[in-house]
Amino acid sequence: GAVVSQHPSWVICKSGTSVKIECRSLDFQATTMFWYRQFPKQSLMLMATSNEGSKATYEQGVEKDKFLINHASLTLSTLTVTSAHPEDSSFYICSAPTGLSNQPQHFGDGTRLSIL
Amino acid sequence: AQSVTQLDSQVPVFEEAPVELRCNYSSSVSVYLFWYVQYPNQGLQLLLKYLSGSTLVKGINGFEAEFNKSQTSFHLRKPSVHISDTAEYFCALTINTGNQFYFGTGTSLTVIP
Secondary structure: OOEEEEEOOEEEEOOOOOEEEEEEEEOOOOOEEEEEEEOOOOOEEEEEEEEOOOOOEEOOOOOOOOEEEEEEEOOEEEEEEOOOOHHHOEEEEEEEEOOOOOOOEEEOOOEEEEEO | OOEEEOOOOEEEEEOOOOEEEOOEEEOOOOOEEEEEEEOOOOOEEEEEEEOOOOOEEEOHHHOEEEEEOOOOEEEEEEOOOOHHHOEEEEEEEEOOOOOOOEEOOOEEEEEEO
């Protein structure tokens, strides 16, 4: 079945480092992918919509230059947190529409980012 | 605009007791509704969904939910909970299955032995 693979699952790095998170659709193509952020004990909030071959659409309040999104192929979207700081520590989850009626969207397993 | 409200942030319940997790939504257009479960430090697992048809939907792990359009609700129920059901539960909606999801704030279910 349609699966979304997210990598890495856990990242710990120093402040000022840039971190890249990958979201891959396996066995299906995704022209659109969504990136969510989840703070501890809170809900998931949409950060941006990743569009294959074009610029991402960011939600209000999300810094485009801080969270760089690249959707270079029909199966891969990347989120790069540039010059990460401790306040960027969070759980990041991607999702992709599958086109399947039984599971219209599939979520990745998430990436826990910890900035020291 | 669309929104999802989960009124109960925490629900403690004894093992083998029934449970209901409440979810209400707001939307000016038709919606598709979902319940997801999230275990600590893990991603989201789909429990069940309402896309169309019967308003009573059954999901995995013995959970079920009923879509009530007049009350704009989609409450999740289980007749007898297990320790392993302890997790965070999220109600979500979308207006198009290819669009973004809107999530509620989550309900932390704790099953007490």
